[in-house]
Amino acid sequence: MYEAKTQPLLARAAFARRLALHAALALALVVLSLGAGMAGYMLTERMSALDAFVNAAMLLGGMGPVSPLATPAGKLFAGFYALYAGLVFIVSAALILTPVLHRLLHRFHVTGKS
Numbered sequence: 001m002y003e004a005k006t007q008p009l010l011a012r013a014a015f016a017r018r019l020a021l022h023a024a025l026a027l028a029l030v031v032l033s034l035g036a037g038m039a040g041y042m043l044t045e046r047m048s049a050l051d052a053f054v055n056a057a058m059l060l061g062g063m064g065p066v067s068p069l070a071t072p073a074g075k076l077f078a079g080f081y082a083l084y085a086g087l088v089f090i091v092s093a094a095l096i097l098t099p100v101l102h103r104l105l106h107r108f109h110v111t112g113k114s
Contacts, residue, residue: 002102009107018099026092033060033088037081045074059085 003010010018037056041047047055047067055065059082069075 003106005106005109010103015099015103019096022095022099026095029088029092029095030060033085037085040077040081041074044071044077045069056081060088062086062089 034053034056037059038049038052041052041055042049045052045067051067055067055078058064058066059078062085064082065078069078
């Protein structure tokens with residue numbers, strides 16, 4: 001997927017496409033995670049779609065739930081979803097930064113500049 005050490009630096013247009021692909025994958029992960037969170041809140045806490053969206057989005061954004069949780073199943077879901085949301089943040093950041101860091105390191109190797 002990435003160029004080897006012996007290959008030249010990727011052209012800017014191809015790099016922009018690679019970066020866009022990685023950003024699209026990160027966005028898809030966030031959207032799917034938001035949908036799963038909404039479904040979980042709707043099933044375990046009987047929240048409306050809007051309330052489930054707010055709670056899931058706040059957890060994915062690192063803020064925490066908005067509505068108080070009433071059921072044991074909802075509290076368990078929220079706990080596991082919060083742990084999952086932390087991993088989604090790390091994976092999304094890695095997906096977006098990987099092409100940039102690879103290009104930087106590849107550039108230093110190809111040109112010998114530091």
